[in-house]
Amino acid sequence: MKSLLVLVLLSGSAFLKAQKVDSTIVIDRYFLSSTYTFQGEQLTLQGVSKVVRNNREAYSLIKEARRYKVMGNLLGISGALALGYTMVSLFGIDQEVNNSIALLGVGGVALSIPLNITAGTKARKSVKIYNAGLQPETSSLDLRLGASANGVKLVLSF
DSSP: OHHHHHHHHHHHHHHHHHTOOOOOEEEEEOSSOEEEEETTEEEOHHHHHHHGGGSHHHHHHHHHHHHHHHHHHHHHHHHHHHHHHHHHHHHSTTOOOOHHHHHHHHHHHHHHHHHHHHHHHHHHHHHHHHHHHSOOOOOSOEEEEEEETTEEEEEEEO
């Protein structure tokens, strides 16, 4: 009978703790990029913008970050294509290399780097503003199960 009571108390306390949902966005920074996680799910910038939509300042920053990311990606991809075309014509037979296309490619790739860095900075700032604006969840009731000198104890804090 005692073991059944302990089992019920343990499972009940596990359910109480399992219902707490974390509403912050977690930023994991890597060398050249960042990942954003919300409630265990990885988000893109579009997903982050959906989460921070209610916070005006964070939403405007994430919209700017998305704009910079799109511009940086377009310049980087077009620059890489121009450089690829130049390399193919360099190694091709009976074709001359067009230096202006190569310079445009290098310029596109070079301009995409600061744009993508700015996009990441604005996105991280947006997430920090969103997380700072969240109200801390205060629990007025906390139930814990632990060990005591005489056996198992149930602690209720309020």
